[in-house]
Amino acid sequence: xxxxxxxxxxxxxxxxxxxxxxxxxxxxxxxxxxxxxxxxxxxxxxxxxxxxxxxxxxxxxxxxxxxxxxxxxxxxxxxxxxxxxxxxxxxxxxxxxxxxxxxxxxxxxxxxxxxxxxxxxxxxxxxxxxxxxxxxxxxxxxxxxxxxxxxxxxxxxxxxxxxxxxxxxxxxxxxxxxxxxxxxxxxxxxxxxxxxxxxxxxxxxxxxxxxxxxxxxxxxxxxxxxxxxxxxxxxxxxxxx
Numbered sequence: 001x002x003x004x005x006x007x008x009x010x011x012x013x014x015x016x017x018x019x020x021x022x023x024x025x026x027x028x029x030x031x032x033x034x035x036x037x038x039x040x041x042x043x044x045x046x047x048x049x050x051x052x053x054x055x056x057x058x059x060x061x062x063x064x065x066x067x068x069x070x071x072x073x074x075x076x077x078x079x080x081x082x083x084x085x086x087x088x089x090x091x092x093x094x095x096x097x098x099x100x101x102x103x104x105x106x107x108x109x110x111x112x113x114x115x116x117x118x119x120x121x122x123x124x125x126x127x128x129x130x131x132x133x134x135x136x137x138x139x140x141x142x143x144x145x146x147x148x149x150x151x152x153x154x155x156x157x158x159x160x161x162x163x164x165x166x167x168x169x170x171x172x173x174x175x176x177x178x179x180x181x182x183x184x185x186x187x188x189x190x191x192x193x194x195x196x197x198x199x200x201x202x203x204x205x206x207x208x209x210x211x212x213x214x215x216x217x218x219x220x221x222x223x224x225x226x227x228x229x230x231x232x233x234x235x236x237x238x239x240x241x
């Protein structure tokens with residue numbers, strides 16, 4: 001079995017500002033297999049790479065993503081106050097990160113956030129595209145988003161992001177999900193066995209690189225999502241010695 005792929009969560013966000021160009025470059029430097037990114041929609045329906053519904057945490061403005069046009073968003077500078085004033089990062093578009101991933105031969109895990117729930121036409125646009133020369137899948141906490149993707153294009157790979165309410169005995173009923181993403185707190189043998197029996201591959205997030213199971217994971221595991229891809233890759237290599 002090939003090793004589980006290592007996805008840099010919002011880029012190498014344990015080292016650089018999340019979802020920033022610097023974080024993605026750092027992920028490449030550390031040898032990550034792929035990037036995990038978040039997509040939200042602006043008022044004029046441009047998919048941008050940011051996690052929150054507003055920009056308070058990153059740019060100290062309470063304005064919501066969905067209330068701003070892209071031309072306004074791209075003027076925002078992100079980061080801590082002093083750094084932001086002089087050399088702050090800018091919000092990237094999905095197109096920019098997609099091009100970066102292709103250029104650097106990175107897999108891409110694209111999480112569709114809340115603003116896509118009420119924008120089915122935008123889900124359709126993403127689903128109907130031809131993603132050549134890239135290993136890409138779309139994930140979401142919102143199962144209806146995955147259903148929309150699969151109805152539009154059954155060939156697009158998807159992943160459902162599970163919660164504590166996830167019924168591990170009924171994973172086979174998640175027809176619109178090709179994989180399950182779940183927090184590492186649920187890395188428990190009985191649940192892993194249920195996923196394996198249901199042919200439901202797993203990617204775990206919240207991984208910090210110190211987990212003992214990284215060097216010898218359960219066969220249901222196909223990916224790790226981490227802020228620290230370098231650590232995870234080093235831990236994986238222990239299996240080789």
